Amino acid sequence: MKLHEYQSKQLFAEHGIPIPHGQMTMNASEAKSIAEELGGRVVVKAQVLVGGRGKAGGIRVVNTPDKAEEAATQILGMKIKDLPVRKLLIDEAVDIKTEIYLGITNDRTRRCPVMIASAEGGVEIEEVAKTNPDKIVRVWIDPLLGLRDYQARYLAACTEMPREHWREFMSITKGLFQTFIQTDATLAEINPLVITGDKGLMALDGKIVLDDNGLFRHPELAEMRDLDEEAAEEREARKYGLSYVKLGGEIGCMVNGAGLAMATMDVIHLYGGSPANFLDIGGGASAEKVAAAIQIIIRDPNVKAVLFNIFGGITRGDEVARGILAALEKTPTKLPMVVRLVGTNAEEGRHLLAKADMETAVSLADAAQKAIAAAEAVEES
Amino acid sequence: MSILVDKSTKLLVQGITGREGLFHTARMIEHGTxxxxxxxxxxxxxxxxxxxxxxxxxxxxxxxxxxSNTSVIFVPSRFAADAILEAADAGIALIVCITEGIPVQDMMKVRRYLDQMGVRLVGPNCPGLLSPGTAKVGIIPGDIAIAGNIGVVSKSGTLTYEVLHALKQNEMGVSTCVGIGGDPINGTSFVDTLELFEADPHTEKIVLIGEIGGKDEELAAAYIRDHMTKQVVAFIAGKTAPPGKRMGHAGAIIEGGEGTAEDKIKALAAAGVMTADQPEEIPGLLQ
Structure with missing residues (x-):
């Protein structure tokens, strides 16, 4: 789960990291009054959960409250990478001397957090990694020991941090580490961390990604989820404990198990089709869950045919069949459907579905080819 | 005839009185465990x-x-990290954690602690282990595989069943099937399992089933190139997965250009490993 800049910076501030004075708003006239309170010269920043806001014109520095209102009106009317801007952060403008990158994430291969710093702040770290890899320093943090002082000093030394700022920098690295640990984050990033002309170090921009599996420990963070920033289908799917990703093709898929769901997409592609979605109904799915999954799939206007691929284990074939029939009774559809059921109670499931007008397949390859043919037939008719 | 689990396995089930625990304990006993x-x-x-x-x-x-010398864990995710540590502290040598949804920071601590104690963990978020006809620890349906000399190692659940099913239809038997799980931080890796299969006299060929995310398949490729004498064939799921989106498993995500199926297939090919375009082709590659 991604947090907005204003949310991330708030969490940084709670862990002792200095941030600019500022406030989030959803309307332009309020942007003006916030700018007045902040002394006139402010930065108006679009709050959307994608990168590249600056390049898209979603970040503007203005000198007066009137200009802030004007910029806010413009930015609130924008779409950045297809996401409409609904929220703005109005921050005091600060006098930037130097920009640094400071972030922490998990290193899967070393199985521990890694803190990353670079004297090349203000640009995406992936960019720096490509163009100037020598400018990136990393310290790996023992999960049982936590971040140690010498590691923070090493980052300060390698980013050519002026010595008078080392104390402050070390306190910020600790604050960042604490934010990361205490929110169960998988990424916490300050970019840029700036040395200002008069106010010391400050986190000018921030980004936090939370581990969905850790959210049960943080109900207050779970509430920060911005529902506007998610596809409606993904939101609906989560409500039912389904894992769904929209892909844009024309063969809707419902599969049990994430690996098999990906393999099903790949096989559809292999035979010249394009999958409309990834959808994993999970293990032991009930008829109700299956029905919800089908509704989500057939609501997608791109879908021309639906493929069910169920390998029964904990999931029972008859239960899935009942879910399919219940969903179709509730929401009748003319979309052609191809079913492949194997494993636990598959025979019973196939028997139930034989009554409905549904094509069955003996293998994944067979199912994919039948679904593709059915989708093409729909297009031609 | 197997690795990790056999007739010497004396299994303990953590979370045995829950719905999942009871159901799968009965299946494991039926299979001779x-x-x-x-x-x-x-x-x-x-x-x-x-x-x-x-x-x-x-x-x-x-x-x-x-x-008891082996434990299998069915407890809910918020208690699972503690259950793993409890098993390790009690002297269990092999812990198999089926539970999905353990926070990654908990797993990093657990893994570091287990490494210090020399305890092996399989999983979490995995279907467990099956040595067909000998022992089963976990949830892999016992009847979809027959005993034989092919080792199977996989990050996935039902995709593994698909492959076991295809092997059985071609009358190809399995020594042990190891589900290592789809989380970003787990216990036993592809490399660890390949090492065990290479040393197991009853395993002749190996099927590796990977997916997008992380570098475990690339590390496996390097290990195969440098250390393996036995044939390995592979399937990698997620060729059509978009970057930046988590595909069900917590670990199945292409991030910062890393973890694509293409890179993994390329690395495996460079190590002489043939990768099937679809699961049903795997038996053909093994002949």
């Missing part, structure tokens, strides 16, 4: 499986009373 004990806090003293398996409050007391 020796289930010697169960643990559910505050239910010590009860018996399950028709009075055949005693339940204990703690893993330590269960191990002391039964000599």
């Amino acid at each position: 020796s289930v010697v004990a169960g643990v559910t806090p505050q239910k010590g003293g009860e018996w399950v499986m028709g009075g055949k398996v005693p339940v204990f409050d703690t893993v330590k007391s269960a191990v002391e009373a039964t000599g």
Whole structure:
């Protein structure tokens, strides 16, 4: 789960990291009054959960409250990478001397957090990694020991941090580490961390990604989820404990198990089709869950045919069949459907579905080819 | 005839009195696994499986009373990291964690602690282990595979079943199937499992089933190139997965251009590993 800049910076501030004075708003006239309170010269920043806001014109520095209102009106009317801007952060403008990158994430291969710093702040770290890899320093943090002082000093030394700022920098690295640990984050990033002309170090921009599996420990963070920033289908799917990703093709898929769901997409592609979605109904799915999954799939206007691929284990074939029939009774559809059921109670499931007008397949390859043919037939008719 | 689990396995089930625990304990016993004990806090003293398996409050007391050497964990995600540590502290040598949804920071601590103790963990978020006809620890349906000399190692659940099913249809048997799980931080890796298969005299060929995310398949490719004498064939799921989106498994995500199926297939090919375009082609590659 991604947090907005204003949310991330708030969490940084709670862990002792200095941030600019500022406030989030959803309307332009309020942007003006916030700018007045902040002394006139402010930065108006679009709050959307994608990168590249600056390049898209979603970040503007203005000198007066009137200009802030004007910029806010413009930015609130924008779409950045297809996401409409609904929220703005109005921050005091600060006098930037130097920009640094400071972030922490998990290193899967070393199985521990890694803190990353670079004297090349203000640009995406992936960019720096490509163009100037020598400018990136990393310290790996023992999960049982936590971040140690010498590691923070090493980052300060390698980013050519002026010595008078080392104390402050070390306190910020600790604050960042604490934010990361205490929110169960998988990424916490300050970019840029700036040395200002008069106010010391400050986190000018921030980004936090939370581990969905850790959210049960943080109900207050779970509430920060911005529902506007998610596809409606993904939101609906989560409500039912389904894992769904929209892909844009024309063969809707419902599969049990994430690996098999990906393999099903790949096989559809292999035979010249394009999958409309990834959808994993999970293990032991009930008829109700299956029905919800089908509704989500057939609501997608791109879908021309639906493929069910169920390998029964904990999931029972008859239960899935009942879910399919219940969903179709509730929401009748003319979309052609191809079913492949194997494993636990598959025979019973196939028997139930034989009554409905549904094509069955003996293998994944067979199912994919039948679904593709059915989708093409729909297009031609 | 197998790695990790066999007739010497004396299994303990953590979370045995839950719905999943009871259901799968019965299946494991049916498959010939020796289930010697169960643990559910505050239910010590009860018996399950028709009075055949005693339940204990703690893993330590269960191990002391039964000599259990392997544990399988079915407890809910918020208690699972603690359950793994409890098993390790009680002297269990092999822990198989089925539970999905353990926070990654918990797993990093657990993994570091287990490494220090020299305890092996399989999973979490995995279907467990199956040595067909000998022993089963976890949830892999016992009837979809027959005994034989092919080792299977996989990050996935039902995709593994698909491959086992295809092998069985071609009358190809399996020594052991190891589900290592789809989480970003797990216990046993592809490389660890390949090492065990390479050393196992009953395993002749290996099927590796990977997916997008991380570098475990690339590390496996390097290991195969440098250390393996046995044939390995592969399937990698997620060729059509978009970057930046988590595909069901917590670990299945292409991030910062890393973890694509293309890179993995390329690395495997460079190590002489043939990768199937679809699961049903795997038996053909093994012939």
